[in-house]
Amino acid sequence: MECAVSDELLGTFVPILVYWLYSGIFILLGSFENYRLHSRKDEDDKNLVTKGVVFKGVLLQQMVQAVVAIVLFTVTGNDNVALDLRRPVVVLARQFLIAMLVLDTWQYFMHRYMHHNKFLYRHIHSQHHRLLVPYAFGALYNHPLEGLLLDTIGGALSFLLSGMSPRASIFFFSFATIKTVDDHCGLWLPGNLFHVLFRNNTAYHDVHHQLYGSKYNFSQPFFVMWDRIFGTYMPYSLEKRVGGGFEARPTKDYKVD
Numbered sequence: 001m002e003c004a005v006s007d008e009l010l011g012t013f014v015p016i017l018v019y020w021l022y023s024g025i026f027i028l029l030g031s032f033e034n035y036r037l038h039s040r041k042d043e044d045d046k047n048l049v050t051k052g053v054v055f056k057g058v059l060l061q062q063m064v065q066a067v068v069a070i071v072l073f074t075v076t077g078n079d080n081v082a083l084d085l086r087r088p089v090v091v092l093a094r095q096f097l098i099a100m101l102v103l104d105t106w107q108y109f110m111h112r113y114m115h116h117n118k119f120l121y122r123h124i125h126s127q128h129h130r131l132l133v134p135y136a137f138g139a140l141y142n143h144p145l146e147g148l149l150l151d152t153i154g155g156a157l158s159f160l161l162s163g164m165s166p167r168a169s170i171f172f173f174s175f176a177t178i179k180t181v182d183d184h185c186g187l188w189l190p191g192n193l194f195h196v197l198f199r200n201n202t203a204y205h206d207v208h209h210q211l212y213g214s215k216y217n218f219s220q221p222f223f224v225m226w227d228r229i230f231g232t233y234m235p236y237s238l239e240k241r242v243g244g245g246f247e248a249r250p251t252k253d254y255k256v257d
Helices: 007-029 040-046 051-076 081-086 089-116 118-123 125-130 144-162 166-183 193-197 202-209 225-229
Strands: 236-240 246-250
Touching (some): 007 051, 051 144, 089 118, 089 225, 166 202
16 A cells, blocks of 8 residues: 655654754653753853744745755656665665765855855855854754755755655665754763764764864864865864863864954
């Protein structure tokens, strides 16, 4: 019996559902002071925007994301989606890898440009950096224009250039969503596979959210190669913080612009 819900519809809304479910797990876990990269007090005192505003901002971005996804699936179409996941595993793996590389490349250069262009940073990208202490459901808290340029267009390019179908995109964008939320969760939990498999992880991105790291560690969400190639990689050490938890500290002095 065929599923009544199309792959295109699932590809549009499943990643959004995954975003809130995975973010909700971190909320249910509680404070976990012994594994936090910043104290709960810092989260409350240093962030420049309330969680209510962040919540509404994320919903707005996801609404735009859904509209673009529906248009993209409508324009591209795919008559063979039922057979997609029966392709050789190597084909699907190649599509996922290409999509990861495309998404990383687009986001690195757009993200870096938004930091170096003073107008774009002041009026657009600085909204995301109102979260000096990141937390899970703030991962997609951006200016709507940034959400469109970085995340939505980046996702569309990775979908088109990788050649994946709407059915494969359900899994890819759900994975990318989980990775992005994890990078912003603010917790260094033992056994987290993302911390084992990726150098680009929660601590890596937390460095970028700090004043000393704002011109470094632009790469997101998967690899660190562009930072290494273009000299924007900031090495750090993860150390125990007085009062519990961890702190990511740069291993040498860096200029703060």
